[in-house]
Structure formats: structure tokens, C-alpha cells
Amino acid sequence: MSALLIADFLAWMPAWLLMQTAALLVVTPLLSGPIALILSRGRLAWIWAVVISLATFALTLILYAQVLEHGSVQYAFGDWAPPLGITYNIDALNMLILLIVAGMGVLSVFYGLPSVLKEIAPRDQAPFFAAFLLCLTGLLGVTITGDAFNVFVFLEISSISTYILIAMGGKQDRRALTASFSYLVLGTIGATFFVIGIGLLYMATGTLNMADITAQLHLRGDDRVVRAAFAFIVIGLGLKTAMFPLHTWLPNAYAYSPTVVGAFLASTATKVAFYAMVRFTLGVFLPDSPFNHAFLGFVLTPMAVAAMIICSVQALYQTDLRKLLAYSSVAQLGYMLLGLSIGTAAGVSAGLLHLFNHALLKGGLFMGLGIFALTYGVRQVQDLRGLGKTMPVTAAAFTVCGLSLIGAPFFAGFVSKYYLITAALEHGWWWAVIAILASSVLAIFYVGRMLEAMYLHPAPKTKGRSKKARTTKAPVLAIAPLVVLAVANIWFFFDASLPKGLADAAAMALLGGGAP
Amino acid sequence: MILTAGLGVILILGLGGPARRKKKNITAKATTGKVLGSHHVVLRVVSKLMIPIIIVYGAYVQFHGDFGPGGGFQAGLIIASAIILYALIFGVDAAKEAVPPSLVRLGAALGVLIYGGVGVINLLLGGNFLSYNTLNPAHPTHGQELGIMFVEIGVLVTVASVMLIIFYGFTSRHPDISDKDW
Numbered sequence: 001m002s003a004l005l006i007a008d009f010l011a012w013m014p015a016w017l018l019m020q021t022a023a024l025l026v027v028t029p030l031l032s033g034p035i036a037l038i039l040s041r042g043r044l045a046w047i048w049a050v051v052i053s054l055a056t057f058a059l060t061l062i063l064y065a066q067v068l069e070h071g072s073v074q075y076a077f078g079d080w081a082p083p084l085g086i087t088y089n090i091d092a093l094n095m096l097i098l099l100i101v102a103g104m105g106v107l108s109v110f111y112g113l114p115s116v117l118k119e120i121a122p123r124d125q126a127p128f129f130a131a132f133l134l135c136l137t138g139l140l141g142v143t144i145t146g147d148a149f150n151v152f153v154f155l156e157i158s159s160i161s162t163y164i165l166i167a168m169g170g171k172q173d174r175r176a177l178t179a180s181f182s183y184l185v186l187g188t189i190g191a192t193f194f195v196i197g198i199g200l201l202y203m204a205t206g207t208l209n210m211a212d213i214t215a216q217l218h219l220r221g222d223d224r225v226v227r228a229a230f231a232f233i234v235i236g237l238g239l240k241t242a243m244f245p246l247h248t249w250l251p252n253a254y255a256y257s258p259t260v261v262g263a264f265l266a267s268t269a270t271k272v273a274f275y276a277m278v279r280f281t282l283g284v285f286l287p288d289s290p291f292n293h294a295f296l297g298f299v300l301t302p303m304a305v306a307a308m309i310i311c312s313v314q315a316l317y318q319t320d321l322r323k324l325l326a327y328s329s330v331a332q333l334g335y336m337l338l339g340l341s342i343g344t345a346a347g348v349s350a351g352l353l354h355l356f357n358h359a360l361l362k363g364g365l366f367m368g369l370g371i372f373a374l375t376y377g378v379r380q381v382q383d384l385r386g387l388g389k390t391m392p393v394t395a396a397a398f399t400v401c402g403l404s405l406i407g408a409p410f411f412a413g414f415v416s417k418y419y420l421i422t423a424a425l426e427h428g429w430w431w432a433v434i435a436i437l438a439s440s441v442l443a444i445f446y447v448g449r450m451l452e453a454m455y456l457h458p459a460p461k462t463k464g465r466s467k468k469a470r471t472t473k474a475p476v477l478a479i480a481p482l483v484v485l486a487v488a489n490i491w492f493f494f495d496a497s498l499p500k501g502l503a504d505a506a507a508m509a510l511l512g513g514g515a516p
Numbered sequence: 517m518i519l520t521a522g523l524g525v526i527l528i529l530g531l532g533g534p535a536r537r538k539k540k541n542i543t544a545k546a547t548t549g550k551v552l553g554s555h556h557v558v559l560r561v562v563s564k565l566m567i568p569i570i571i572v573y574g575a576y577v578q579f580h581g582d583f584g585p586g587g588g589f590q591a592g593l594i595i596a597s598a599i600i601l602y603a604l605i606f607g608v609d610a611a612k613e614a615v616p617p618s619l620v621r622l623g624a625a626l627g628v629l630i631y632g633g634v635g636v637i638n639l640l641l642g643g644n645f646l647s648y649n650t651l652n653p654a655h656p657t658h659g660q661e662l663g664i665m666f667v668e669i670g671v672l673v674t675v676a677s678v679m680l681i682i683f684y685g686f687t688s689r690h691p692d693i694s695d696k697d698w
Contacts, residue, residue, distance in 0.1 A: 016642075019644075020639055020644070020645065023635075023639070023644065023645035024639075024645075027632060027635065027636065027645060030628075030632060031628070031629060031632040031633070031636070033628075034624070034625030034626070034628045034629050035625070035629070037621070037624070037625045038622060038625050038626075075644070076644060077644060077645055077647075130625075
């Protein structure tokens with residue numbers, strides 16, 4: 001996209017829309033959630049959700065054009081000037097996440113209809129879409145806002161709607177209820193820690209505006225209140241991000257939720273929490289303060305490496321497919337955390353790039369599994385046998401995403417791992433490179449297990465299954481988003497300029513020119 | 517002021533969310549079915565007297581919120597508690613006849629819409645989202661007051677409805693809305 005084209009595009013848009021994009025981006029899904037509840041018919045609510053998610057995505061693109069043009073966009077709610085009122089502040093860092101969340105929102109809604117019609121009772125379908133839209137609101141809100149307390153508000157909106165969405169899997173599998181409950185307990189503890197941290201920060205600085213907090217911290221320097229605030233915020237966000245020892249809620253939550261929820265959350269929820277972690281450690285707290293260095297070096301790095309290795313091994317031993325992918329998600333979060341803990345601009349940029357790619361590929365994998373589950377009731381690794389022949393398109397797209405997860409060349413996952421390894425080498429962390437490679441080898445095994453079952457084993461010849469094969473066809477509506485994601489996984493190998501440009505700009509802005 | 521409004525948003529949505537789920541996963545124990553409290557004459561008479569007063573007091577707290585402690589959240593709780601008292605004394609079924617669950621559900625959504633709708637009106641009037649000054653350009657302070665009043669009404673409607681949703685959800689064994697009603 002050339003700069004001229006963007007300028008033309010912006011000139012063509014009405015001025016009021018450009019002024020209000022940031023607010024509309026959050027307000028649209030927020031207000032359409034209750035409307036979906038009133039609509040009260042599953043399909044009607046779905047159409048509404050499609051319209052809204054498309055509108056949200058369009059608004060995100062307009063915002064993206066503005067960010068490309070101006071570097072960053074500010075919005076003051078109620079015309080209250082920044083340190084007093086709530087402001088939205090959009091730069092390269094949020095923009096990257098906004099694109100992922102809004103994009104995955106659209107794909108998940110399209111993908112969602114067959115899944116919802118099958119897995120959720122008719123009278124719960126409209127509230128389901130209402131909760132989905134509220135979840136989207138929360139995730140967008142956390143990402144877009146420049147106000148520390150506002151982050152908490154939206155984090156709670158997204159978390160509470162997430163608990164509901166996960167619990168909706170209860171019709172299929174009662175274990176979804178306990179999974180949702182344990183996530184609720186841990187998520188609430190995380191939110192409590194986070195808000196205590198915000199409170200301490202407010203006590204230390206007297207402001208809730210992120211930019212203003214940073215300015216005040218520059219004046220105030222380092223003291224015990226600020227350190228306590230840092231610790232509380234990092235632990236709170238660590239729980240939400242599923243940072244390694246705090247990840248126990250994640251596998252069950254992803255495994256027993258409705259398939260569409262699994263796909264949506266796997267590609268957005270932890271990513272948004274990771275964004276908040278990056279924003280707070282490097283953007284709000286001073287990145288060169290001693291406690292921040294100590295945290296990144298001595299706490300985050302071992303956690304990240306442990307996640308990469310241990311959770312990959314755990315993934316290897318799973319028989320339940322979605323649990324396998326969930327453990328792999330925690331391992332992949334380790335990559336992102338490693339990128340953050342390297343602490344250089346190159347490292348942070350690589351972490352963010354991996355976040356982008358991982359959202360694409362894990363969303364695709366969960367969607368693929370969802371389609372298999374919808375048509376053949378696939379739950380276990382061995383159930384995949386023979387699907388490479390019976391469902392070639394879905395299997396091919398699934399394979400693309402799987403190879404991307406391994407980090408095979410010609411797929412997006414390769415690019416981010418390459419940059420991550422480069423960043424680690426530049427920093428002199430050769431052992432991190434070994435960990436990345438070891439974790440990738442483990443990924444080859446656990447992805448390989450699925451692909452082997454899919455392609456190399458014949459479909460078991462049972463009567464019920466072959467009958468099912470004729471009657472159940474994968475819905476096009478579900479396959480299309482998966483194919484889009486698979487294509488994106490290939491596309492972003494050859495042209496990673498979009499996420500790479502944003503990630504680089506974000507890392508530069510956070511770390512000021514790339515000095516370690 | 518905006519910050520308090522933001523706080524309202526969490527509380528509304530924080531409560532609005534789980535309530536919806538509870539409506540779906542109702543596993544509460546069966547209600548006894550018979551008309552409760554038929555022999556508690558004192559309770560019935562006193563609560564009949566008290567319920568209108570409680571509701572009026574709720575309205576007082578609502579509008580007093582402009583000048584002192586009070587506001588939509590507290591008022592919503594008070595009004596909801598009046599209806600819950602009615603349900604405790606005269607039975608849930610009677611309360612459901614007076615305030616049907618479908619209405620409550622509509623109210624929960626409507627309140628959020630009122631709340632956000634005020635902000636959208638500001639957008640249409642050419643201001644930023646939530647800039648209540650635009651409601652009365654001649655007197656910006658009056659505009660602010662008007663805006664907050666509408667927001668508080670939205671909060672009232674949602675909080676009262678959500679309280680009742682939670683109460684109905686826990687007290688009814690059967691689904692609130694049968695499939696035929698859709």
C-alpha cells in the first residue's frame with residue numbers, strides 16, 4: 001500500500017468518521033451486544049453479529065490508515081483533556097493487536113453459525129452472540145485505551161463474557177462448566193491483582209492516564225510503592241496471559257468450550273493480555289528501571305523457556321486434540337514472552353510478530369478441529385485417521401496451519417521464529433536459540449502425530465462412520481474462514497511487511513531506537 | 517464524573533453477563549409451588565405498605581444522585597429489592613406476573629442502550645462520544661447534568677433488571693421463557 005493511496009483513501013472518507021473512528025470501534029460492538037440479546041432469534045442475532053463484526057473490522061482498517069498516515073491517533077472522551085478524562089491512544093502496538101482481534105472476530109462469526117446451531121440450544125443462541133459481541137468489545141477496549149483503569153474495565157468485560165462463552169460448552173460436555181469455573185476463580189484473582197496494582201500506581205503518581213503515569217514515574221523515580229504496583233500488575237496480567245506457571249486454567253477452558261469459542265479465544269484473548277503485559281512493562285513502567293530489568297531477565301526468561309519446553313512435552317502426551325493445541329498455545333506464548341524478555345527492540349518486535357502469526361495459525365488449527373468435530377465428532381488424535389482423504393480441503397488447510405506452527409519454511413510461523421532467533425543471537429543468548437529449536441522439534445512431533453494420523457492411516461471401516469460420511473458435509477461457511485487463515489499463513493511468509501512494519505514501529509516506540 | 521460513569525459500565529456489564537448465563541443453567545431447587553405466607557398476615561400487610569414506599573425511596577435516591585450520595589446503581593438495587601420482597605411474601609409466580617421475565621430481560625439490554633445511546637446522541641450532535649455539553653450548547657453545565665441524568669436512568673434500568681434476572685434465575689427451576697414464547 002503506497003502512502004499516496006492511503007492519503008486518497010482518507011481524503012475520501014467523511015471527516016466526522018475519521019474524527020470518531022476510535023470511539024465507534026468500541027461503542028459499536030458494545031451497544032450491539034444488548035441489541036443482539038433483544039433480537040432473541042439465533043439466526044437473526046447471527047446476521048446482526050456478522051454486520052457488526054464487519055463494521056468493526058472496517059473501522060479498524062480506517063483507523064489503520066490513519067495510524068499509517070499520522071503515526072498515532074488520540075481520542076478524548078467527552079472532550080475532557082488527556083490527564084483528566086479517559087483517552088484512547090492508538091499507535092503501532094495497539095494497531096497490530098486491533099487488526100488481529102477485529103479480523104479474527106469477523107472470521108469467527110462467519111465460522112460460528114454451524115457450530116452454534118449444532119452445539120448450543122436454540123434459546124441460548126441470541127444471548128451467545130450478545131456475549132460474543134461483548135467479548136469482542138472488551139478485547140478491543142483493552143487494546144485501544146490509553147487509560148490504565150479503563151484497561152481493567154474492559155479486561156473484566158472481556159473476561160466475564162469469556163467465562164459465559166466457555167460455559168456454553170456445557171451442553172456438549174459438562175466439563176466445560178468446571179473449566180469455566182476454574183477460569184473464573186483464577187481470572188478474578190488475576191483481575192484483583194491487576195486492579196490492586198493500578199491502585200498502587202494511582203497512589204504513587206496521582207493519575208490513571210498511561211502517558212501521564214510514565215511522565216510522573218520519570219519524576220518520581222524508583223520506590224517501593226512503584227515496585228509493588230509493578231509486581232501486582234505483572235502477576236495479574238500473567239494470569240490472564242497464561243504465563244507458564246499460571247496457565248493451568250487454559251487447557252480445559254479451550255478444550256471444552258464450543259468450537260467457535262475455542263478458535264476465537266485461542267487467537268485473541270491471551271494475545272490481548274500479552275499486549276497489556278508489553279504495554280505495562282515497557283510502555284507504562286520505565287523500561288530501563290532496575291526492577292524491570294530484573295523481572296525481564298530473571299523471572300520472565302526462565303518462565304518463557306520453561307513454557308516452551310515443558311508445555312511442548314505436555315502437548316506431546318495429550319490424546320485430546322484440543323488440549324494438545326491448548327498446551328501448544330502456552331508453549332507458543334513462551335516464544336512471545338521470550339521475545340519480550342530479550343528486551344531489545346528486535347526481540348520485542350519478533351515477539352509481536354510471533355503473536356500475529358500465532359493468532360493466524362492457532363485460530364486456523366482450532367477452526368479445522370472444529371470442522372472435524374462438527375462433521376465426524378473428532379475429539380482424539382486417533383479419530384483423525386483417514387480424514388486427509390475424506391475431507392481434503394479442510395485437511396489441507398489444517399496442514400498448512402500445522403506446518404506454520406512448526407515453523408516450516410514457506411509458512412508464516414517460520415518468519416517470526418527466524419526473527420526471534422536472530423534477536424536472541426544478537427543479544428548473545430545462544431541458549432535461548434537452543435530452547436527455541438528444541439521446542440520446535442517437539443512441535444514437529446506433536447503436529448506430526450496429527451498429520452500422520454490424518455494422511456497415513458486409512459479411515460477405520462465402521463458402518464456408522466461411513467454412513468455419517470455421506471450424510472454430514474462440512475459447511476462451506478465454516479471452511480471459508482479456515483481457508484482464509486491458511487492462505488494468510490502462506491501470504492505472510494512471502495510478504496510480512498504489514499505485521500513486521502507495525503511490530504518494528506511498536507518496538508521502536510517502546511524502547512526508543514532499539515538500544516538495549 | 518466520566519470516571520464514575522466508567523465505573524458504572526463495569527458494574528453493569530459485570531453483572532449483566534453472568535446473569536444471562538444463570539438464566540440458562542438453572543439448576544436451583546424446586547419452589548414449593550403453593551402460595552407462600554398465607555398465614556403471615558402481619559408480614560403481608562406490612563410489606564404491602566412498605567413496597568410502594570421502597571420504590572418511592574428508590575426514585576428519591578435516583579434523583580438525589582445529582583446532589584449527593586446516591587444514583588442509579590443504588591436506586592436500581594432498592595427498586596429491585598422491593599420486587600424481591602414482593603416475591604418473598606407473595607411467591608415468585610406472583611412477582612413474575614407483575615414483572616414478567618421477558619420484560620426484565622428487555623430492561624437489562626435497554627438500560628445499556630440508554631447509557632450508550634446518550635453518548636451516540638452526542639456524536640450525532642457533533643461532539644465527541646460522551647461529551648454531554650452538546651446536549652445543551654447554550655448552557656454546557658446543564659448539558660452535563662442532563663447527560664448524567666440519562667446515564668443514571670440507564671444504570672437504574674439495567675441494575676434493577678439484572679438483579680431480578682439473578683433472583684428469578686435462582687428461584688425458578690423451569691426456564692423463564694418457554695420455547696413457544698420465542
